[in-house]
Every structure is written in structure tokens, then in C-alpha cells.
Amino acid sequence: MPEPLHLLVVDDDTGVLDLLRRYFTGQGFTVSTAADGAGMHTVLARQPVDLVLLDLGLPGEDGLELTRQLRRNWDGALIILTGRGESVDRVVGLELGADDYVTKPFELRELLARVRSVLRRSAPTAGNPGKQDEATFRFADYCLDPLGRTLRNGHGDAIALTTGEFELLRVFVEHPNRVLSRDDLMGRTHGRGASSFDRAIDVQIARLRRKIESDAANPELIKSVRGAGYLFAARVQTVR
Structure with missing residues (x-):
């Protein structure tokens, strides 16, 4: 039986972290959380992660710089979360290598669909006999x-x-x-x-x-x- 896919949620809002941990765990994922960039890097150094959900609005930290750091040192899937009204952050995030973006507030089912879509596109097909x-x-x-x-x-x-x-x-x-x-x-x-x-x-x-x-x-x-x-x-x- 394959191992569950591992998500890492990076957000300073403990309510969001708890909500997403419970929701995605219920959908069959393994979920880790981090409240800042340091915590994010600690989790990534400790275990394999399939996808990072990264909030761009972390206080005291530049979420776009964290996106840049991820793309320099890590090649997994990345979805940025942003509550900002301006589309510029989404554009810059995509320019820096994010695979998708979701604007807060979001519907959990939509976020799940986005996560599954990105993971499906990033998954190797070698194990699929039809491919x-x-x-x-x-x-x-x-x-x-x-x-x-x-x-x-x-x-x-x-x-x-x-x-x-x-x-x-x-x-x-x-x-x-x-x-x-x-x-x-x-x-x-x-x-x-x-x-x-x-x-x-x-x-x-x-x-x-x-x-x-x-x-x-x-x-x-x-x-x-x-x-x-x-x-x-x-x-x-x-x-x-």
C-alpha cells in the first residue's frame, strides 16, 4: 500500500493550521505544519514533502522570498496562499516558480481540488502501466x-x-x-x-x-x- 502524500502547511494563523491539518488528514494525507520560514525549512530538512501550501502574508517575513528560497533548494510542488487583493503577488509568485495560487478566504473543497490537480500533474507516471x-x-x-x-x-x-x-x-x-x-x-x-x-x-x-x-x-x-x-x-x- 503506497505511503500517504505529505503536505506541509506554512501559515502564522493557528486556526488555519489546525483547520487544514484536520481537513487534509481526513482526506488521507499526512500533514505537517509550520508557522514561519524557519519551521518550514526544518520540516523539509527532516522528511520528504510532496507539496507545500505557503501563505505569502507571514508577519515579519517576505513570503515571496520564501518562495524564491524554495525554488532554489527544493523541487516539490508549491501552492501559494494569499489574502491580498492585488493580483501582483500572485503574478510574482508564479514568476518565482509556484505551481498554483489560492486566494483567501478559500473553500476547502476548491483547495483540495487544486492540491490534487498539482500533485497529479507533478506525479511520475512510471508506475502506471497505461503510460x-x-x-x-x-x-x-x-x-x-x-x-x-x-x-x-x-x-x-x-x-x-x-x-x-x-x-x-x-x-x-x-x-x-x-x-x-x-x-x-x-x-x-x-x-x-x-x-x-x-x-x-x-x-x-x-x-x-x-x-x-x-x-x-x-x-x-x-x-x-x-x-x-x-x-x-x-x-x-x-x-x-
Whole structure:
């Protein structure tokens, strides 16, 4: 029987910590909690964690800086929680590598759906017999392997992608030379009905361009189509 997935909730509100601990434990997760960045790093150093729920509004600490620290030293799934009205924090959080965001106050069922969606997208598929024959994709000087969830350049070097970046690139290689709207991209990466705002996809596109384009300011692979969305202009070869 597989081990329960492990969530780490980082929030200074003890009521929120207790609520989320009880709720997610009841949903079959193992849950750890921390009230600040130091506690977060202590838990991560002590045991494997599958996903961090990080409140950006920690008093005396910059939640965005903690997001930056996580992405420098840890490659698990990350959802940011924010009660701030401005969308700028969500945008910056996504730019720094968060996989998703949830605005406070939130519905527990929506948060659970977001957690499950991110974990599903970040989970390796090697143990799924139905995925064993999944194709790899070659484009430009890269090879994308959905089974191993890796992107490698022509030298064989792995290029680190967040869950969101990986799923976005996967959608592009599966639909080359086709204009995809922001809504279409959000639906294909987060599931139909996912709530979003246009800047969320734009932010992930910008991050992905910085990793695969030779000149992110003048992209040749992921092209913007004014008023319509984005088009993946590379020639894609499917290898089974």
C-alpha cells in the first residue's frame, strides 16, 4: 500500500493550521505544519514533502522570498496562499516558480481540488502501466520525456522545469503549429473549469521562454499571436 502524500502547511494563523491539518488528514494525507520560514525549512530538512501550501502574508517575513528560497533548494510542488487583493503577488509568485495560487478566504473543497490537480500533474507516471508506451517528443535541440517528466537539451543535460512549466510545454509539443488561447492552455494544464486570470498563463510562458528560447525577448519556438493566444512554431518529432 503506497505511503500517504505529505503536505506541509506554512501559515502564522493557528486556526488555519489546525483547520487544514484536520481537513487534509481526513482526506488521507499526512500533514505537517509550520508557522514561519524557519519551521518550514526544518520540516523539509527532516522528511520528504510532496507539496507545500505557503501563505505569502507571514508577519515579519517576505513570503515571496520564501518562495524564491524554495525554488532554489527544493523541487516539490508549491501552492501559494494569499489574502491580498492585488493580483501582483500572485503574478510574482508564479514568476518565482509556484505551481498554483489560492486566494483567501478559500473553500476547502476548491483547495483540495487544486492540491490534487498539482500533485497529479507533478506525479511520475512510471508506475502506471497505461503510460509505459507514452511517446517522447523531439523539437529544436530538446527531448521532452513525459514518462520520466524530464526535458533534456542536445548535450543530454536536464533542464529544470516546475510542474506548471512542464505541463505547459507538454501541451505545446502535443499541439504544434496550432494557436492555443489562454483559456485553452489553462484548461489543458489545470483542468476544465479552472479559475484563472490571463496573466497567470503569460507568466508561465515567460518563464518557459527563458529556459528554452535562445533569445527569450525574440522567441522562435513559443510565438505570441495577437488577440488569439500562443503558437508553438517548432517542428515536433514523436518517438515511441
